[in-house]
Amino acid sequence: MGKPLNIGVVGCGNIITQYLATFPRLASVRLVAVADLDFARAEAVAAGQPGVRALSVDDLLADPAVDLVLNLTIPAAHADIALRAIAAGKAVYGEKPLAATTEEARKVLEAAAAAGAVIGCAPDTVLGTGIQTARKAIDDGLIGTPISATATMMTPGHERWHPNPDFYYQPGGGPLLDMGPYYVSALVTLLGPVVSVIGAASHTRSDRTIGKGPRAGESIPVSTDTHVTGVLVHESGALSTLVMSFDAVATQSANLEIHGDAGSLIVPDPNRFDGEVKLRTLGGEGWEVLPVSAGYVDAARGFGLHDIAVTPAGTEPRPGGQLAFHVLEVMESVLESAALGQSVKVASRCDRPVAVPLTDLGG
Ligand SMILES: NC(=O)c1ccc[n+]([C@@H]2O[C@H](COP(=O)([O-])OP(=O)(O)OC[C@H]3O[C@@H](n4cnc5c(N)ncnc54)[C@H](O)[C@@H]3O)[C@@H](O)[C@H]2O)c1
Missing domain, CATH: 3.30.360.10 (Dihydrodipicolinate Reductase; domain 2)
Structure with missing residues (x-):
C-alpha cells in the first residue's frame, strides 16, 4: 500500500461520528480537513481530531492536500457537492443515495468520467x-x-x-x-x-x-x-x-x-x-x-473508503458509482x-x- 488517501469531509452532522470512529482503524486513509455549511459544526469536529483543519466548503474543495471528498451532506446536496469536488480535481465518496434523482446522479457520473475522477458511494455494509x-x-x-x-x-x-x-x-x-x-x-x-x-x-x-x-x-x-x-x-x-x-x-x-x-x-x-x-x-x-x-471482518462505516484506496487505478471500486447509480x-x-x-x-x-x-x- 502506498501513502494514505487524504480525506476531506463535507457535512459534519449525525453520521460523521461513525466515520470518525473508523478512520483510526484504516491505514489506507487519513482525515485531513472537515467543512460544513454551519462552520461551527466543522470547528466542533476538528477540535476533537488533532491535526484536522476546519475549513469553509470552498476552501476544502480547493485544498491541494485533499485527495478525496467524503460527502456526508443531506441527499439534496449530494450532487452539488460531488460536482464541485470533481471540478476541483478530487475523487468523491458519498453517503447514500448517490444523488436525490438519477438525473442528478447521471451528471455526477458523466462529470467524473470526463475528469477521470473516482466515484464511490455508500452503503459499504x-x-x-x-x-x-x-x-x-x-x-x-x-x-x-x-x-x-x-x-x-x-x-x-x-x-x-x-x-x-x-x-x-x-x-x-x-x-x-x-x-x-x-x-x-x-x-x-x-x-x-x-x-x-x-x-x-x-x-x-x-x-x-x-x-x-x-x-x-x-x-x-x-x-x-x-x-x-x-x-x-x-x-x-x-x-x-x-x-x-x-x-x-x-x-x-x-x-x-x-x-x-x-x-x-x-x-x-x-x-x-x-x-x-x-x-x-x-x-x-x-x-x-x-x-x-x-467479507471485511469487524467492518464499520468508512470501510468503503479503504476499498477505494486499494482499488487499482482505472478499475471500478466495489462501492462504485455504477452500482450506486x-x-x-x-x-x-x-x-x-x-x-x-x-x-x-x-x-x-x-x-x-x-x-x-x-x-x-x-x-
Ligand atoms: N444519521 C444516520 O444514522 C445515517 C446513517 C446512514 C447514512 N446516513 C446518510 O448520511 C447523510 C447525512 O445524514 P446525517 O444524518 O448526518 O444528516 P445531518 O442533517 O445530521 O447532517 C448533514 C450535515 O450536512 C451539512 N450540509 C448540508 N448541506 C450542505 C452543503 N451544501 N454544504 C456543506 N454542508 C452541508 C449540514 O449543515 C449538516 O451538518 C445522508 O445522506 C444520510 O442518508 C445517515
Missing part, C-alpha cells in the same frame, strides 16, 4: 461479513439456483430519534430512498442487476412530530411516500419482493431472505456489516448457521411504477461487484 458470507454461499451453490428474495424494512420512522429528520420526509428521502440503498445494494450484490420493477406506495400522515433533541415536539411536513412496496425482476430471472416502511410499528420478518431451488438463506440486516447467515437445505433438518467465510435507478423506477400503476424497465446495468475474500484489516 455489503462489504462486511454478513452479506459477503451469504454471497459466497450462493456462489458456492448452497441454495442451488436462486429464485426469489424478500427484503423487509419496517419502522415507525426516523423522527423518533433523529434531531433533524426533515430530509427523510422530503423528495429524495422516504423509506425507500433512505433505507432501500442497503437492501437493493445487497440484492444486486447477491442476485445481480435488475431489469424491471413493479411498485406501489402510500403515505399515512401529512406531518410528523420530532421525538428527540432541541426540536422535540416540532411538527414537520411529509411530502414523500412513507410505505413503499415493489417487485424487482433480476436479469437472472430471480424475483425480489421489497417492503420499505416508516408506517409500521414492528415486524418479525427477516430483513432479507434468499430462496433457491435447493435451499433458503436468512441474510443479516443489510444496514449492518456482520450478523449470522442461516441456511436450510431441501430435505435438511432445521436452520444451520454458516461459518463466517467472506443502478441502485438509485431501481429505487426511482419503483416509485415511478407506483405513480404510473404499471411495470417500469430499468435502463442501467451493472455487474455484480467483485466478491470480498475474508479480510481482517486488524485495528
Whole structure:
C-alpha cells in the first residue's frame, strides 16, 4: 500500500461520528480537513481530531492536500457537492443515495468520467461479513439456483430519534430512498442487476412530530411516500419482493431472505456489516448457521473508503458509482411504477461487484 488517501469531509452532522470512529482503524486513509455549511459544526469536529483543519466548503474543495471528498451532506446536496469536488480535481465518496434523482446522479457520473475522477458511494455494509458470507454461499451453490428474495424494512420512522429528520420526509428521502440503498445494494450484490420493477406506495400522515433533541415536539411536513412496496425482476430471472416502511410499528420478518431451488438463506440486516447467515437445505433438518467465510471482518462505516484506496487505478471500486447509480435507478423506477400503476424497465446495468475474500484489516 502506498501513502494514505487524504480525506476531506463535507457535512459534519449525525453520521460523521461513525466515520470518525473508523478512520483510526484504516491505514489506507487519513482525515485531513472537515467543512460544513454551519462552520461551527466543522470547528466542533476538528477540535476533537488533532491535526484536522476546519475549513469553509470552498476552501476544502480547493485544498491541494485533499485527495478525496467524503460527502456526508443531506441527499439534496449530494450532487452539488460531488460536482464541485470533481471540478476541483478530487475523487468523491458519498453517503447514500448517490444523488436525490438519477438525473442528478447521471451528471455526477458523466462529470467524473470526463475528469477521470473516482466515484464511490455508500452503503459499504455489503462489504462486511454478513452479506459477503451469504454471497459466497450462493456462489458456492448452497441454495442451488436462486429464485426469489424478500427484503423487509419496517419502522415507525426516523423522527423518533433523529434531531433533524426533515430530509427523510422530503423528495429524495422516504423509506425507500433512505433505507432501500442497503437492501437493493445487497440484492444486486447477491442476485445481480435488475431489469424491471413493479411498485406501489402510500403515505399515512401529512406531518410528523420530532421525538428527540432541541426540536422535540416540532411538527414537520411529509411530502414523500412513507410505505413503499415493489417487485424487482433480476436479469437472472430471480424475483425480489421489497417492503420499505416508516408506517409500521414492528415486524418479525427477516430483513432479507434468499430462496433457491435447493435451499433458503436468512441474510443479516443489510444496514449492518456482520450478523449470522442461516441456511436450510431441501430435505435438511432445521436452520444451520454458516461459518463466517467472506467479507471485511469487524467492518464499520468508512470501510468503503479503504476499498477505494486499494482499488487499482482505472478499475471500478466495489462501492462504485455504477452500482450506486443502478441502485438509485431501481429505487426511482419503483416509485415511478407506483405513480404510473404499471411495470417500469430499468435502463442501467451493472455487474455484480467483485466478491470480498475474508479480510481482517486488524485495528
Ligand atoms: N444519521 C444516520 O444514522 C445515517 C446513517 C446512514 C447514512 N446516513 C446518510 O448520511 C447523510 C447525512 O445524514 P446525517 O444524518 O448526518 O444528516 P445531518 O442533517 O445530521 O447532517 C448533514 C450535515 O450536512 C451539512 N450540509 C448540508 N448541506 C450542505 C452543503 N451544501 N454544504 C456543506 N454542508 C452541508 C449540514 O449543515 C449538516 O451538518 C445522508 O445522506 C444520510 O442518508 C445517515
